[in-house]
Amino acid sequence: MLATVPPRPGCENPTGGKGDVAPGQIDSPQRRSPRVRRLALLAGGILLTTTACSTEDLPRLGMPVPASDQAGRILHLWQGSWIAALAVGAVVWGLIVWSIIFYRRRSAELPPQVRFNLPIEALYTAVPFVIISVLFYFVARDETRVLKIPDHPDQTINVVGRQWNWSFNYLDQDVWDAGTPARPVTLYLPQGETILFELTSPDVIHSFWVPNFLFKMDVIPGRVNKFALTPSREGHFVGRCAELCGVDHDRMQFSVEVVSRDVFDQKMAELRAAGQTGSLPRGITEPNPGSQRVETGGEP
Numbered sequence: 001m002l003a004t005v006p007p008r009p010g011c012e013n014p015t016g017g018k019g020d021v022a023p024g025q026i027d028s029p030q031r032r033s034p035r036v037r038r039l040a041l042l043a044g045g046i047l048l049t050t051t052a053c054s055t056e057d058l059p060r061l062g063m064p065v066p067a068s069d070q071a072g073r074i075l076h077l078w079q080g081s082w083i084a085a086l087a088v089g090a091v092v093w094g095l096i097v098w099s100i101i102f103y104r105r106r107s108a109e110l111p112p113q114v115r116f117n118l119p120i121e122a123l124y125t126a127v128p129f130v131i132i133s134v135l136f137y138f139v140a141r142d143e144t145r146v147l148k149i150p151d152h153p154d155q156t157i158n159v160v161g162r163q164w165n166w167s168f169n170y171l172d173q174d175v176w177d178a179g180t181p182a183r184p185v186t187l188y189l190p191q192g193e194t195i196l197f198e199l200t201s202p203d204v205i206h207s208f209w210v211p212n213f214l215f216k217m218d219v220i221p222g223r224v225n226k227f228a229l230t231p232s233r234e235g236h237f238v239g240r241c242a243e244l245c246g247v248d249h250d251r252m253q254f255s256v257e258v259v260s261r262d263v264f265d266q267k268m269a270e271l272r273a274a275g276q277t278g279s280l281p282r283g284i285t286e287p288n289p290g291s292q293r294v295e296t297g298g299e300p
């Protein structure tokens, strides 16, 4: 036998009395239409406001200021993903609030119980598929363009990631520079020139990462990974290894100086004058003289 649920105070008569809405008016189209119109106006205003802004006006949402021609595209992809996520979130939050308000308990009467609703189930199967398809399209499109290798790059630099720093072979300049954890190396790049990077490693997997380029790529032993970019503004930037590669992973830091062509030529001349001509082998295995931990052979 079913127990009778006592009515809550204020719910004794759901059709009138304590409520401030007369019976039959709660869901009537006459009362709902002004509200719907206001919501539609609000949505239209938001749409107009957001589409009137360029992507430069949008917040970067945690991304650093782009410093390469390719980084802008990556930033736009990031911002677009956030807009899509917020739109989905707004719909979900809206549906939750709408359900809470319009389907709140009004009486002790049990609402109609249903076991399934085919249109709604088809909808929430199809909508995520559409969302994923759209995101996939934009990711694939931008990835293809960002990873495009130019036929005639202005400079080609072989980046050697090794435990525990980096070596840079400036192949077109026939000079090299190498760093240690105690003396991190500086990578010089001429602003506005297309640089082809060839990534190699003699030991374990590293990852070449300059946050302001909004890009990183793994450096894998036994293969050459390539990408190209064009530094768009002069400045000093930090570089990191983005792959946990061992005990001194955190010491695999380097600097990037994007400079004018004149300064770049001067830096290359300094390396040449220091006798750092030719290129280091892509597989460097000798101990790093600047690493205290390696010199002493001690464990961390």
Ligand SMILES: [Cu+2]
Pocket: 161, 205, 206, 207, 241, 242, 243, 244, 245, 249, 252
């Ligand atoms: Cu590393």
